[in-house]
Amino acid sequence: MKTTISAILILLTLISIPYAIAETRTQINLPEGAEARLGKGETNALAFSPDNTQLAIATSTGIWIYGTDTAEPLNLFRGHTHFVESIAFSPDGTTIATGSQDKTVRLWDAATGEILHTLTVIYGRVSDVLFTPDGNTLASLVYGKDSIDLWDTATGKHLHRLRYNGRIGSIAISSDGTKIAGTSWDYTAQVWDINTGKHLHNLIGHKDILGGSAFSPDGDIIATKSVDRTIRLWDADTGEHIRTLRGHTQRVSQIAFSPDGNYLVSTSDDTTVRLWDPDTGEHLHTFEGHADFTRTLAISPDNKTIVSGGKDGTVRIWDIEAREHRQTLTHGNNVIQVIISPNGEMIASECGSVRLWDAETGELRHSIGGNTYRVYEAAFGPDDKTLAIANWSTRLYLLDIGTGEYINTLTGHESWNTSVAYSPDGKTIASGSWDNSVRLWDAETGDQLKIFKGHFDDVYTVAFSPDGKTLASAGNDRSIRLWDLEKGEQIDALRGHSNHVKNVAFSPDGKTLASGGNDYLVMLWNTTTRERTHILRAHNLVVTEVAFSPDGKTLASASTDKTIRLWNPDTGQNTHTLTENANYVYSVAYSHDGSIIAGGTTDGTISLWDAATKEHLHTFEGHIETVQSLAFSRDGKTLASGGSDGSVLLWNTAQYTQALAVEPTNKQFTTWGKVKTTTVYQNYPNPFNPETWIPYQLATASDVSLTIYDVHGVVVREYELGQQPAGVYRDRGRALYWDGRNTLGERGASGIFFYKFTTSDYTASRKMLILK
DSSP, rough: OOOOOOOOOOOOOOOSOOOOOOOOOOOOOOTEEEEEEOOOEEEEEEEOOOOSSEEEEESSSSSEETTTTTTEEEEEEEESSOOOEEEEETTTTTTTEEEESSSSSEEEEEOOEEEEEEESSSSSSSEEEETTTTTSSEEEETEEEEEEEOOOOOOOOOEEEEEEEEEEEEEEETTTSSEEEEEEEEEEEEEETTOOOEEEEEOOSSSOOOEEEOOOSSSEEEEETTTTEEEEEEEEOOOOOEEEEOOOSSSSEEEEEEESSSSEEEEESSSSSEEEEETTOOOOEEOOOOOEEEEEEEEEOOOTTEEEEESEEEEEEEEEETTTTEEEEEEESOOEEEEOOOTEEEEEEEEEEEEEEEEEOOOOEEEEEEOOOOEEEEEEEETEEEEEEESSSSEEEEEEETTTOOEEEEEEOOOEEEEEEEEETSSEEEEETTTSSSEEEETTTTTTTEEEEEOOOOOEEEEEEETTTTEEETTSSSSSEEEEEETTTEEEEEOOOOOOEEEEEOOOSSSSSEEETSOOOEEEEEEETEEEEEOOOOOOOOEEEEEEEEESSSSEEETTTOEEEEEETTTEEEEEEEOOSSSEEEEEEEEEEEEEEEEEEEEEEEEEEETOOOOEEEEEEEEEEEEOOOEEETTTEEEEEETTSSOOEEEEEEGGGGGGGGGGGTTTTOSSHOOOOOOOOOBBSSSSSSSSEOOOEEEOOOEEEEEEEETSSSSSEEEEEEEEOSSOOOOOSSSSESSSBTSOOOOOOOOEEEEEEOOSEEEEEEEEOOOO
16 A cells, blocks of 8 residues: 655645545546545636626636535536646636646536637646637636737637737736737736737836736726736826826735726735725725735625635625725635626635635625645555545545545644555554654544654655554655654664655565665665665666565565566565556555556556556546555555545546456466456446446356436336356446437436346446436
């Protein structure tokens, strides 16, 4: 089982209260072979549909669509291969545009989630997408680059690339759809004609980096905001500077015109919200109350209300006419974005989790949970019903796998958790963190039992010895530390790696400890003498993880050199190299019976190999970006994968290997042999639209039939497969295929269906869902 995961270091501000990972179990638009998803990823942007009925959330796992009346997830749009950064509904609500770190912009059918167009940009992270008011043109911005792209939304045709010799950080479009402004890091703003692509104006005057711009509703004025603490107003037709608005004492973070154009509102790192008259430049009022940086704002459609969000974890509602504070809504964390629904009735706020508020009363309507940071490690509990998760937060989460609900939250670490492991008896949990500490927890109560201090840098990995008496930990300080769990003290510090130690693993007999690190080496240590016995040299890039086979005869090591190498731990010989990977390998795990090796990569895929024959069995595709962690359940039927996209996917490995249901040969499980149980598995994908596959296996030759019913018990489709030989019918070439049609060839409507699988001595029924 996986014992640690190290992530690429990304310098972001640590948020004091982590993303909630409860309420996370979903089965919407699962990838093929997955049974459930825990966690919905990191939230990046929000958008209300024009008719107010839906809220779209751009996340690291895709685009989640929620009904605003219930806050239940309606769909998940999957297709981007990296995190989704930006989102917008077309004015008529029929199309959703998204921008991603995968260098694409995608246009989706808002009703079905079908990809209408994939638009490829020349650089990387698409940080903003904006429709023109008529919906005919889409503008996209690659953050910090020198151009803006314009696209025809009907055809996907590239219309113009608006270039500037400077880095552009934000864009805004005029209300008549004729002009687009881009603010630059060189203290200027640029204006272009959208129809012709002609450059119109260079707005010069700010003394520091510009953070954004806004057009007045009549299109006559462009407002720009800057780190220089000022707001400047410009004539949109001539580009001439009109006036400078001064008053903020720190960076101006956001600006917006009221819909009637009578007011300009600004927020700032000085914690205030200011109200201005854009015609005269007069400062009308300062709203005070936030206790920390104020970063986001929205104005109601009726021009009466300002909503602001701050780093103090509050959303504040201000009355424009009365010039007073009306309400404070507590979100509990750094509020990154607030938006108001088109009808003005709802406020959505985001700080990892998303909350929907009644704009009139301030009452919390719904809280949308399950939004999660990247998962560093996931570990099964001893009963396979619990999953411990270490993610990019200061808390550890224990989840009920069946429901996705919290069992417990372990609080105590002062920085990001990177690793988690259960003791062999399941009574204790160990964790490692970037706070340089290793901690022990009571698995049942969640109480903190012990803090081990000795590392002087980030801890990446923890592992229990098989007898549960010793804990090994390692990390950035290049040392491996052994801790006596009975005495609660350090036994020794093993030194030999010349760079960060990424991972450690005990052999099944506990006599050997393996370690892998940034120095491209795998090292083996005698746990009794604590001497190094072997240095394994073959990888030519970072060794990300090591794992022993259950019989202890083989050690697997994963590396960013795109290989998994198999070693004889007694001799140190490299016995085999698995190279079915096009990307860096970040994780590796053996199934508990030793029959399968799983490897996770930076492109989000997981490969399965037959451990005996080294044959590549299958590749799971579902994560967006790196698979940081892999862990098999003890019964071998489920593989849990934790990703940088903030989700844990639970995969049905029984569908892809016979090792889980065959008679043992020579007392060892193999991937061939006689199937010993007849079983029908869950269809995949599920939910589906329009087609699905139903896998099964037969212990003996038998007549096979399958009947599909609707929710009322009416027969929709019948299959008489006749006599089928014993064997496994799991992949798309052998599983039963249903195209979603009834016996008349008509497509089934969205809803629940049941299928009944029958052989001469076996009958079972399962539920499936068509979701359009």
